[in-house]
Amino acid sequence: MHSAMDEPLLAAEVSEPGSRPDPGGPVIGIIGSGDFSRSLAARLVASGFRVVVGSRAPGRVASAAFPARVELCSQGEAAQRADRLLFVAVYPEHYHSLLGLSQQLQGKVLVDVSNASSLSRPEQSNAERLAQLFPQSSVVKGFNVLSAWALQAGAHDGNRQVPICSDEADSKAAVLQLARRLGFSPVDVGGLCAARDVEEAPLVLFPSWGRPVLLTFLLFLFFYGYNFLRHILLPFLDQGENNFYQLPLVTVNETLPAVAIVTLALVYLPAQVWWRLSSSWPGEPNIRDSLVGWTAGCAVGSSWAY
Numbered sequence: 001m002h003s004a005m006d007e008p009l010l011a012a013e014v015s016e017p018g019s020r021p022d023p024g025g026p027v028i029g030i031i032g033s034g035d036f037s038r039s040l041a042a043r044l045v046a047s048g049f050r051v052v053v054g055s056r057a058p059g060r061v062a063s064a065a066f067p068a069r070v071e072l073c074s075q076g077e078a079a080q081r082a083d084r085l086l087f088v089a090v091y092p093e094h095y096h097s098l099l100g101l102s103q104q105l106q107g108k109v110l111v112d113v114s115n116a117s118s119l120s121r122p123e124q125s126n127a128e129r130l131a132q133l134f135p136q137s138s139v140v141k142g143f144n145v146l147s148a149w150a151l152q153a154g155a156h157d158g159n160r161q162v163p164i165c166s167d168e169a170d171s172k173a174a175v176l177q178l179a180r181r182l183g184f185s186p187v188d189v190g191g192l193c194a195a196r197d198v199e200e201a202p203l204v205l206f207p208s209w210g211r212p213v214l215l216t217f218l219l220f221l222f223f224y225g226y227n228f229l230r231h232i233l234l235p236f237l238d239q240g241e242n243n244f245y246q247l248p249l250v251t252v253n254e255t256l257p258a259v260a261i262v263t264l265a266l267v268y269l270p271a272q273v274w275w276r277l278s279s280s281w282p283g284e285p286n287i288r289d290s291l292v293g294w295t296a297g298c299a300v301g302s303s304w305a306y
């Protein structure tokens, strides 16, 4: 029996990640001709894909804004011509203006690239709203964590993980595959209910840093208090020595190395101890694997220690 799983997800299936798809393969559509659309189109073309961009007014879009191989057309035409995947690169408040395209978008995969505008945790994510507006299409959330600049620059540096979620497994697989072809590292984060977190991810500054910062601050207070007692208060009470002028500089300087060494120990010692203990239990590879994770996860903490 023929199933959707038998169909190739994208243009010519290529097994090696570095290889390019067949330029005569399926067409990828983008609705909207703004910053994100331009960068995405450039990246898709550079990766060997055919691209159609649908604009409300294609005649008014500066043709130099897009690579020569990108075709600019009306939104309806782009929706029609895209074989399977269509990126919705318009702001969520304008999604309803696309309702007239429902017919052409039927059965297509809509990739919602929008970000949350605040961390107010609305009831519905943008992607869920898009899915509600277009029940005949399947919606995949993804690519929103990439800035237009990062899309153009490509995955040369740093962290280029792209969380992707959807309720439709086939559609999600197609977008995961596309992200990989563009040189990014897609991460399947589950169903569309995860979209709210994905949309808020670009707004969260230094995720997971709260506790390390608090712990470091408490350690600082502890050692500062200890040094104050030992070098300032006790000599003053004992011998009347006035060392209070040392508080802003000398005491801080005495405190910082202690904080650093304790933080470093907190970061590495638990993993080291467990590692040694677990190496004496030969049948416990899972514990060792999780320790590798622990040590890697301590990178954030170690930067504080330095």
Ligand SMILES: NC(=O)C1=CN([C@@H]2O[C@H](COP(=O)(O)OP(=O)(O)OC[C@H]3O[C@@H](n4cnc5c(N)ncnc54)[C@H](OP(=O)(O)O)[C@@H]3O)[C@@H](O)[C@H]2O)C=CC1
Binding pocket: 031, 032, 033, 034, 035, 036, 037, 054, 055, 056, 057, 061, 088, 089, 090, 091, 092, 094, 097, 113, 114, 115, 143, 144, 145, 146, 147, 148, 149
């Ligand atoms: N810029 C970035 O770095 C990033 C953007 N994003 C997301 O991508 C989406 C697009 O962002 P961006 O490209 O920067 O935005 P722009 O303002 O640059 O472009 C938005 C485009 O939407 C189109 N559009 C369609 N319908 C309407 C409408 N009714 N009113 C106004 N515009 C409409 C317009 O294209 P036309 O006139 O041709 O129809 C316009 O160019 C947003 O959801 C954003 O959150 C996500 C990550 C990064």
Ligand SMILES: [Fe+3]
Binding pocket: 302
């Ligand atoms: Fe280190």
